[in-house]
Amino acid sequence: MRRLLRSFVFAWRGLAHLAASQRNFRLHLFLAAPLVIAAAAWLDLAVWEWAALLLCIALVLGLEAMNTALEILADRVSREHDPVIALAKDAAAAAVLLAALGAAVVGLIVFLPHL
Numbered sequence: 130m131r132r133l134l135r136s137f138v139f140a141w142r143g144l145a146h147l148a149a150s151q152r153n154f155r156l157h158l159f160l161a162a163p164l165v166i167a168a169a170a171w172l173d174l175a176v177w178e179w180a181a182l183l184l185c186i187a188l189v190l191g192l193e194a195m196n197t198a199l200e201i202l203a204d205r206v207s208r209e210h211d212p213v214i215a216l217a218k219d220a221a222a223a224a225v226l227l228a229a230l231g232a233a234v235v236g237l238i239v240f241l242p243h244l
């Protein structure tokens with residue numbers, strides 16, 4: 130039980146760091162996600178629609194977090210210009226982009242019929 134609690138503390142610390150240091154993460158967490166949730170509540174969406182939207186929010190935020198983790202590690206490995214680090218960072222950025230595009234498509238599929 131104490132181990133589980135410690136894991137939550139570490140994860141919470143990670144969230145606090147992301148919110149304090151990453152502009153994109155802040156935008157998703159404090160602007161995009163609340164807007165989507167407010168619109169979903171206003172439109173009285175079905176359970177599956179809520180599930181799809183919440184999953185998208187979690188996916189985008191989670192991949193933003195992983196992208197930041199990789200950037201931090203890459204910067205610790207080398208601050209010099211390195212084509213391999215560029216590949217790794219670009220791939221992580223692509224993961225975020227793909228999730229954001231998928232979330233946008235899901236948003237259109239869910240919201241358009243209600244509007």
Ligand SMILES: Nc1ncnc2c1ncn2[C@@H]1O[C@H](COP(=O)(O)OP(=O)(O)OP(=O)(O)O)[C@@H](O)[C@H]1O
Pocket residue numbers: 153196200207208209210211212214215216218219222
């Ligand atoms: N050490 C490096 N060597 C080579 N290319 C790099 C290096 N660091 C960053 N880059 C290039 O710059 C891009 C942006 O990297 P950076 O670490 O500045 O991320 P960022 O601007 O903070 O991105 P994000 O908005 O996703 O947080 C990378 O995708 C990569 O193409």
